[in-house]
Each structure stands twice: as structure tokens, then as C-alpha cells.
Amino acid sequence: MAPIDTDDHARKKGSAEFLVLAQLEDRPRHGYEIGIEIERKTRGAVSFQIASLYPVLYRLERKGLIAGQWVEKAGQRRRRYYKLTRVGRKVLSEQRRSWSEFVAALQAAGGLEHA
């Protein structure tokens, strides 16, 4: 089992990155859509302030995990779409494993019930 990072700030940062990557797994999305998607899937438990996702997106882009591109579609606004890169996809699966181990550890140690 990989060592779990317990630093709160790092974990929050890490969780945001994980959530963003996960939303891009099946198709490219623009920034607003990513935020909405996370809020919808977590039934509002996790929501981001307006514009707060962009530092995360730019970071992921810098790390080469996602790639942004301006796209213009007929009848729509021009938007910047982000998609998962090959590296990003690999990192996502690693993170997914490490998060499930973390959640399993919390369940075991904290006496949490299965969701």
C-alpha cells in the first residue's frame, strides 16, 4: 500500500485535481461544465466557487495531464475544452487506486459505513 499523504492542504489540492481528471475521463469538457458535473455527481456536497477551478485546470495543464483547446461549435459560444492526455489518464488510474485505498483505510480505522 502506498503511503497516504495526510497533509490537509495537499489532500484538498489533490482531491480537486482527482475530481477534475475524473470528469474528463469519458470526454473533453469546458471549465464551467467540469464544476457543474462535480456538483451534480456529488449531489452538491462538493461545489466550487465561480472561477476557482481555473488555477487547478492551469496546473494540470502545466503538468501535462490535460490539454486545453479553444473550440467553436455551430450555434454555441467559443469555449476552451480540456481533455485528458495519455499521462493524465495514467495518473487518474493511479490516483483512483490510491484514493480507494485511502477511503478503505478511513472506513477501517474510522468506523465509517460503506457509502
Next chain:
Amino acid sequence: MPDFRAYIRAHLPPLHVSGAREADIVEELALEFEESYEDALANGSTPEDAWQQVVQHAIPWHQLAEQLRSELRETNPVAPVPELTNRNVFLACIADVRHDLRYAFRQLSRSRGFAVIAIVTLALGIGANTAIFSLLNAVVFRSLPVSAPHELVFFGNARAEGSTQYLSSGRAFSYPFYREFRERNHMFSNIAAIHSVLFGTHGRVDDTLDTEKIAVELVSGSYFDTLGIRPTVGRAIREDDDRIAGAHPVAVASYSWWQRRLSANPTSIGKTILINSTIYTIIGVAPPGFFGVTVGRSPDLWIPLAMQKQISPAWNGLSDKRFQTLHLIGRLKPGWTAKRAAEETTSLYRQIASEHAAVDSDDRELNAIQRQHIELVSAATGRSPLRVQFSSPLTILMAVVGVVLLIACANIANILLARALVRQREIAIRLSLGASRSRLIRQFLLESGLVAAVGSIVGVFFAWAAGRLLLGMVSTGTQTVPIQIAPDAAVLSFTFAVTVLTVILFGTVPAFLATRLDVAPSLKEGRATTSSPKRNRLARVLVVAQVALSLVLVVGAGLFLRSLNNLKGVDSGFDKENVLVMGVDPAASGYKDDRRLEAMMEGVEERVSVLPGIAGTSFVFYLFDGGAWRDDIQVQGRTKSDADPGVNNNVVGPRFFDTLKMPIVLGRGLDARDNLGSRKVAVINETMSRVYFNNSPLGHTFGIADTPDFQNLEVVGVVKDAKYEHLDESQRPAAFYPHAQHIGGRFLYLFIARHTGDSARLIPEIRGAIHEVDPNLTLGEITTLEQLVEDSVVDKRLVAQLSAFFGALAAFLACIGIYGVVSFGVVRRMGEFGIRMALGARSYQVLWIILRDTLQMTILGTAIGVFLAIGSGTLIQNQLFGLSSTDPITLMLATFAIIAVALFAGYWPARRAMQVDPMVALRHE
């Protein structure tokens, strides 16, 4: 919707990134705000509530800025900066340019219509410039193909052809003068003499039976040495070949003649040519490309001057100090400038000429010699009758094609401006993605450069094809002028320079204007349909300039065409139609200038004149545009005045005036009575009668100065004035003498025949009739008098035809320019027209709005054009005949033509606007 971009820009603290990057981020954030706002509205919020929700739910600005700054700083990690060596900068630059070039290719292949129009327009402009420059270069600028041409100088301008007996003329020199000067001077390393006239003789090569035309240039033994020309095969003419008169019948062949006539066979050295009963041996072949020192004239053979009498049996004087017919060319010794050498040359000329004059001259001539100055004119580019004739026409045409290119550039600049509008989005995106403006300008210039480069390559091909056409246009007679006008280094450099200039002219301003834009609004726009007033204004200014310039060209074309028409309408004083002109070479057939020659001429005149379909025949010494024998005359009982004009003398057959239909206005013409046994007579023209005989000349006598055979000539008739050398000459006195009374001293090389029947059928009959008189008589080319007259205006015709062509091209280009700008305006204002028509405007009112706009530009353009045309008119005044450069009719016609063309160009887009369906137009908006 609130303007979130402005809101974000107002609140977001600086991120310390490039403007483009920041614009990109603002755009993305604004989109997020907009979507949140729209969602709030969709959930039933009022706009105020929605605004509040969005603003309250936004991450605090300072926090966002801090996070973004931290992320973005890392986004641009400070890579180890490579050492900025020149090599790195250079390589980076190359890589950038390669990338931009690829992009430019893609852009152009995406808009093929634009590329094709621009390339064809430029190819026409650049091609025209290259073609005219090729000719100008060949005729005026190109150095002689000799060694160190800049060291060579002519004595005087070396233009006069023929001979003069005045020792003070300083224009042509005698053989004795050449010998003495060469001996006594210390300024020149060598001096050569060249006969001023190229002899069109006839000869037989080796043992062939047919005689053929051979152009012979007589040159001194020093000729090839002075020019530094080594023969390709054999040897050159040497001093020894030119020492004793008539002793060395040798010839050096030109390379092209050697190829054409002797199949470039190296063993042809030693072959012989029979010319005028003398057998010449070919001793060498000049190198390829060497044509002598006269541009536009290429001798077949060079023969030593010492053979003058054998080549020109009736007109020569090798030892005669007053038979001055040579041009001298000298090679300056190192350290001598032409100016300093000219002083010494003048001084030595005065000494030698005075010594020559001392025997038989008067004080007047001696004084004139002491006043004469010999100028040394650079011979680097040779001498050329073509240059004298065509320098001004070609300079005018060069200016004309320059203006055509300007108009073409204006057209392309206009298209580029329109394209820049369409490409606003692309430019904005590239700017927002971090491209610098200079990089974009470079990109635009590269695209323009690519178009211009392809245009210039196509243009060079155009020029190459047009070059042959041009050569045909400057050539007279049956042969093309022998000059090389295939593009050479000078021409290609010129084309390159023109290409660079055109890119600067048409590419720069659009590139600068296109890249000067606000990123955000441009990104926001759909397909750009609006244009900035500045760009629009520039487009209109370009159209006005095109109209003005094309008017100048059309006015010029009109002036030249009318001038040519005036010239052709001049009363020549003779009937040029239905007259055949045949070259005859009695000298080549072994005739001497004696009674046998006279008998042959009379026999031929007689025999041919009785052919059915022939109305008159005559041998002539000089015919229209074939040069002249001009001399002073002395009228008995009349005091000579310095103001007396020289007289054009001509020796002709008895039926000359009938043959040319020149009416006798007083007394009689020449006829069979005038023979060797009768009193020597002359028929003079009206001007001579007026100037020398106060209009009552009959019975009076006169003589030609210093010409013993032409003394005590009785005037028996007056013929109507005519043109003798050119159609635009001022009227000259002229006198005509019967050849039967002047045997010896000249050959008459031209035979004319007036016909009533079909000339094609008559030519073989005439030949047959002549050969009945003498089967061995050498006959030359046949042409018509009409052709000679037509050829005499070849320079005027060239300018008129080409300026008309380029004027039409300019008007056409301006037409395209107007069409483009008006069309663009119509598309832009389609909505407006829709509204107007929906509100009840009639279609003719819409038409009028557009045509009014076109008219405004056109009238402004023509006003400027008229002003320019009048201003530049003085430059061409001396090329015009019978009208002023400010000729009001031409100006008016040209103005109407341009306005008509402009309205035509404006009408088509206007028609489109007229037919617009208001609903469609509004939807378009």
C-alpha cells in the same frame, strides 16, 4: 447580459503575464461568469438577483489572482536559457521563417481565388516591367562584350553615318587622320577605326552559285586588339592586313554567321567569299556574342579598311584627307580620364586637321577647326542607332509600366485589406495565443512575398514571351533586330528589386493595419462584417489613386495614338501605295560606275516598265527614310548666306516623278531628253524654288559645292514639296537629277516600280524582266514603299500601341479595384439597403446611393488624374506630333472613358443591392 469581461478586467489584480495570455484567461473566466448568470436566469432569478448570485459565488479576486499567479509562474518555468550566440539566433530565425512559410502556403492554398488573382495581376505588372526593362537594358545599359569596356571611348558621339568633307566637322574622320593621330598620341593604349556605314553587300560563299546578302563592317587593323577580342577559331585582322590598300582580302566571320552559313565547322578557315569581284579568305571567327560596337547591328564579316575600294567601288577615299567616314574608338591608358584625354585629343585633332586643311582650305575652315572640340564619349555600352531612336520611347514605356505596376499593387493592397477583415478572428486568436504583433506582420509580409515571388516568376516568363513580340515591334524590314533580350543577370536583379518593392508597396500597410486590433471585440464577433473607418478610408484612397493613375495612362495612350494618326495623315507629297521597292547590287555583279552601268539601268527601267500591270519604274539614289545626301548649293548670281539651308540631293530615273506620283507644278519633269549629250538639268521642289530662286527658278542655274560633276545645272521644273527622310521633318529644299547625266561616282542600289496589278504575281515577272537585261544582276530584298513609310514611324508606333495596351490594362485593373471596393461596401451595407427598401425606397434609389459613391471616388480620381496628366505632359511633348500634351479633346475623351469604366464597374455590385430581398438582407444583418 452584463459585460463580464469589463467586470473581470476591473477587479482582477494584475497577473504579471503577457497581455495575450491575460486576455485568454479573462475570456475563459468571463465565459464561466456568463454561464453561471444564464443558469441563474434560467432558474427564475431576476437579472439583478442573478448578478448578485454570480458576484457572491465568485472566488475572492485577490485569492484567485494569487492562485493564478502561482500556477502561471510555474506555467512558464524558467528553462535554462540557451546561450544567445549568433548561431542560435540565426537557427531560431530560420526555424521561425520556415514555420511561417509553411503557414503562408497553407493560407494561400486555402484562398486560391485570392492567390490566383493576385499572382496574375502581379505577373502582368512585373512581366511588363521586366519586358520593357529587358529591351531598355539591351539597347541602353548593357556593356559591350569586350574586355574592360569602361576604358573605351568614342571620338564624338559616333552617330553620324556617311561621309563629310568638312575637316572641322569633328563627327567623322578620314583614314589618314586616324593613322596620324594613332601615331602621335600618348593618351591611348590603342585606337581603332570603324567605317560609319555597315555595307549590305552581296557575295558568293566558297563555290556556291547563289549570291547572298552579307553585312560587312570595314575596320582598321587595330580593331580586335583595341577591343581585346580573341577569335574563337583562326586569327583576327592584324595591322599587317590593313597596311596596303587592296592588298589583303581577308575576313573575320561573326560567330552567328559562321554557325548559320558554315555550320560552325572549324575547318572553314581558309574558305573563300566572292564580293564585288574580289575573293576574300576567312581567317578567323569572332567569339560568340561579339557583335562589334554597334548595338542592334551585327556584321557577318569584318574586313580590313584597306579593302574599302573593293567593298565600296564608287564611294571611297582611303588616302583622301577629306573623305571622312570613320568613327574612332580608343582605349585610354591607365591613369587617363576621358575628360583630361579629351583636352589633349582636341589639341592634337586641331594640329592634324589644320595640317590637312592647309593645302586647300580657306581661313573660315581653319578657324572652325581651331574652335572645334572633340568630346570623348564612353564607349562602354557601344553606339547604337536604336538607342538614339528608342531611348525616349522606352523610357516613356518604362514609366508607363511602372504606373501599371503601381495600380496592380493598389489592387492587391485593397484585396489584402478586405482579407484582413475576414481574418480578424484568426489574427485575434493568434495574438491572444501569445503571438507578437511583429511576428504577425512578418507572417503577413511573408504571404505577400510568396505571392509576389510566384508572380514574378510567372512575370519573367511573360516577359520572355513578350520580349520576342517587342523585338518584332522595334524591327523594321524583314529581319528582327539582332539584339539579345533574354533575361540576364541585370534583368533578373531588376525583377528581384521590383518584386521586393511591390511587396513593400502592397503588403506593408495592410499588414500593419490588420494586426492593429483589439483582441476581445474581434473574438466576440462572428464572421467579421464591419470594418474600421480607417481601413475603409484607405481602400477608397487606393481606388481614387488607381483612377487617377489609369487616367494619366489613358490620356497618354490617347495622345500617342492621335499623334501617330496625325503623323500618318501627313501629306508625304508622294503616293506610297502600290510601289514595289527592290534592292539591286550592281557592284556585286561586277559593274563599275561607268556607261555600262548606265546602260543597264536604262535597260532595266525600260524593260520592266513595259510589263503589263506596271505603271512606272525608276532607279533611285535615296528613297524615303533611307538617308540623304545633303549639301550646300551655289546659285549663280545669288550671294551665299550662312542661313541658307542645305539641299537634299537625289539622283533618279526619268520616270521617277510619275512612278511616285509627285506632281510637277512648274516647267517639266525629267525625261529621255536629259542625257549625257544634253544640258545638265535639275528639277527642284517648291521650297528650293522659294528659298533660292524667289519662286521663278526656270532657266536659272546652280551647282553643288565642291562637286565638279554637279555644276551649272539648269532648273527645268518644280515638283511639289514632299517628305524625304521622315514624316515629321520640317520642309527641306530638294533637287533631283537624272542618272543619265551623272555617270560615275555612285551606284543606285534601289529600283522602284509602280504597279496596278497584283504585286505577288508581278514580282517574279519583274525579276524575270531584269534578268533578261542582265542575268547576273544581283537582286536584294523586295519591300513596298508603304512598308518603308510604316517603318519610319516604328518608334512612334511602338509607344502608341504599347501605351494603348497598358492604358487599357490600367483601366481594367482600376475597374477591378472599383468593383472590389464597391462590392465590399454593398455587402457591408446590405442590411441598410434592406431597411431602406422595407421602408419604401425604390431600387433605383438604392442604385443611385451606390453609383453616387462610385462617382465620388471616380470624379475625385479623374480630377487628380487630369492634374497629373497635364503636369506630366511636358515630359512627352517632344514625342508628340501635331497636338499639344494638354490636348483638350484627348483629356475629355479619356476622362469620359474612365468615368464610364468606373460606372460600369460600380453598376454590377449596385445591381445586386437593388435586387436584394429586404427580409434576406435584414436576416443577414
